Amino acid sequence: MLAAALFAILVSIALLVVRALRGPTVFDRLLAANSIGNGAILVLALFGFLTGRPEFLDLGLTYALLNYVGAFAVLKFYREGSLGAAPEDRA
């Protein structure tokens, strides 16, 4: 059953990669990338349980942190044109 869930999530990641390559706007690609990150977390957790090494969950936790930091960085850059410039630099 672990293998079945892993297979379903890998197929889902393939569909999300198609959307990320084909998405008309930046936001479609960012949404697909965010969901790919969630799928990667699940793949790490399931693979760790499948091979009897649950220490992969630490990698999954790190992936979750990096995923959201990256998403918010891209959104802030798109909104403000910079990632936190100094106050005197802002026009």
Add this chain to the structure above:
Amino acid sequence: MIDLAREIVGALFLVAGGTFFLIGAIGVHRMPDLFTRIHAASLADTAGVGLVLIGLMVYGGLTLVTVKLVFLLLFLMFMGPVATHALAAAALQAGLKPGAEKRHASSPARKTPVTRKGRGKSR
């Protein structure tokens, strides 16, 4: 005996979570608009991830691994809606309007228009 029951319940949760994640990914692939795609992705990020992690908690027993899974689930449940809201707000600010767009090329158009009177017709 209790191990068998735990394994069965965990497998049910895992299969349900994988199914939800797959349905959400199919929705992201086939929906016509950005905001409908956000709606589909929220299903995958909430129901799919949550059910798979709960299934792993049931499957693994009560160890330190369960604590890690609880923290991962809490973090995802807090940050997923926040990221989705930020994405939708940025898309609205960029000028995308939620509404009727043209049907996307990957989703097939209906061959016959849907009518209430056409229930007995042969196709």
